[in-house]
Amino acid sequence: MARRLRSIPPTIFSEMSALAVRTGSLNLGQGFPDQDGPPAVVEAAVRALRSGRNQYPPGLGVPELREAVAAHQARHYGIELDPLTEVVITAGATEAIAAAVLALVNPGDEMVVLEPFYDSYVACVEMAGGVRRPVTLRPPGFRLDPDALRAAVTPRTTTLLLNSPHNPTGTTLTREELQLVADVAIEHDLVVVTDEVYEHLVYDGRTHVPLCTLPGMWDRTVSISSAGKTFSFTGWKVGWVTGPADLVQTVTAAKQWLTFSNAAPLQPAVAYALTQEAAFYDALAKDLQTKRDLLVAGLRDLDVDVYPPEATYFVTTDVRRYGHRDGLAFCLALPERAGVVAIPEQVFFDDQDAGRHLVRWAFCKDAAVLEDAVARLQAADLHA
Numbered sequence: 001m002a003r004r005l006r007s008i009p010p011t012i013f014s015e016m017s018a019l020a021v022r023t024g025s026l027n028l029g030q031g032f033p034d035q036d037g038p039p040a041v042v043e044a045a046v047r048a049l050r051s052g053r054n055q056y057p058p059g060l061g062v063p064e065l066r067e068a069v070a071a072h073q074a075r076h077y078g079i080e081l082d083p084l085t086e087v088v089i090t091a092g093a094t095e096a097i098a099a100a101v102l103a104l105v106n107p108g109d110e111m112v113v114l115e116p117f118y119d120s121y122v123a124c125v126e127m128a129g130g131v132r133r134p135v136t137l138r139p140p141g142f143r144l145d146p147d148a149l150r151a152a153v154t155p156r157t158t159t160l161l162l163n164s165p166h167n168p169t170g171t172t173l174t175r176e177e178l179q180l181v182a183d184v185a186i187e188h189d190l191v192v193v194t195d196e197v198y199e200h201l202v203y204d205g206r207t208h209v210p211l212c213t214l215p216g217m218w219d220r221t222v223s224i225s226s227a228g229k230t231f232s233f234t235g236w237k238v239g240w241v242t243g244p245a246d247l248v249q250t251v252t253a254a255k256q257w258l259t260f261s262n263a264a265p266l267q268p269a270v271a272y273a274l275t276q277e278a279a280f281y282d283a284l285a286k287d288l289q290t291k292r293d294l295l296v297a298g299l300r301d302l303d304v305d306v307y308p309p310e311a312t313y314f315v316t317t318d319v320r321r322y323g324h325r326d327g328l329a330f331c332l333a334l335p336e337r338a339g340v341v342a343i344p345e346q347v348f349f350d351d352q353d354a355g356r357h358l359v360r361w362a363f364c365k366d367a368a369v370l371e372d373a374v375a376r377l378q379a380a381d382l383h384a
């Protein structure tokens with residue numbers, strides 16, 4: 001195996017999902033919804049398949065999807081995009097992140113990343129030969145610490161990768177926190193890559209603010225999102241990059257050699273979803289908020305500290321009160337003891353002391369599954 005891959009562990013999600021299948025456990029590990037997205041969008045994909053849209057789409061994505069992404073950005077955020085030059089379609093946000101990192105990070109360059117990280121960030125920065133500089137979000141609030149952000153930037157820092165709404169903590173950065181990021185980026189002349197895949201899954205009346213809309217940020221921000229979370233089609237892997245033409249072109253320079261293009265019949269279906277099914281994600285966010293409350297209430301009856309999220313699919317807990325040395329041991333024992341799978345967050349941290357005791361639970365599941373999981377957890381002895 002090439003050296004650049006040796007230090008990257010296999011993704012925890014494969015391991016824990018396999019454990020769920022092997023033990024017949026309820027899988028509150030990997031973040032995929034139990035319910036598919038709108039049936040009319042599936043029908044649009046079927047129509048595309050049947051009408052011969054099965055060959056390579058353009059490398060930048062099919063025109064109607066690029067236009068639909070541009071219209072979505074205008075409608076929600078007032079961002080005016082040229083669909084010909086300022087939008088590129090990718091194989092999920094995952095490819096967009098990989099392409100952005102490969103296109104922007106030279107060997108030895110430092111990239112500032114919020115910790116805990118979404119695990120593909122670590123792998124991509126390693127593969128690019130870059131160095132990640134974590135800024136840790138700490139419980140109970142998981143807020144962005146201005147001093148920690150400033151301290152993470154060095155003369156070798158060239159980029160910042162910002163995930164808000166944030167997986168796994170569910171933090172949605174406030175306008176003040178975003179302004180802080182903008183100030184640091186402008187002061188140090190950094191390019192910022194934003195991962196906004198949970199942009200519509202925000203709760204309690206919050207709204208998502210794209211960093212690129214802050215003064216001075218448009219020219220230096222690469223914005224990433226995808227259809228997976230917004231429309232509950234996580235397996236479709238249709239994502240997009242938006243931003244100024246020069247940065248989109250730079251990211252495309254890497255993207256064209258990764259997949260070139262993908263998901264020919266799904267791209268028109270996602271275009272249909274973006275233009276016709278906006279009500280879906282509003283209803284989804286309301287439904288997920290109820291499910292968050294259900295899981296949070298259930299977890300609060302256990303011997304754990306619970307940190308309710310502002311957004312996303314996930315709630316974080318601290319399992320120390322059960323006497324476990326770490327969350328990994330807790331999660332490995334959980335299927336046998338309770339028939340439930342959760343994710344140890346320490347795998348998303350460089351700072352092991354900060355993450356050792358944290359465990360992530362997904363609530364993007366049927367209410368009956370969540371109720372069953374809570375009943376199982378409450379009936380089990382989870383002490384070390």
Ligand SMILES: Cc1ncc(COP(=O)(O)O)c(C=O)c1O
Binds near residue numbers: 238
């Ligand atoms: C923060 C974050 N970014 C990116 C992704 C991947 O998105 P996609 O499925 O569109 O590749 C996920 C999926 O869990 C995620 O949580």
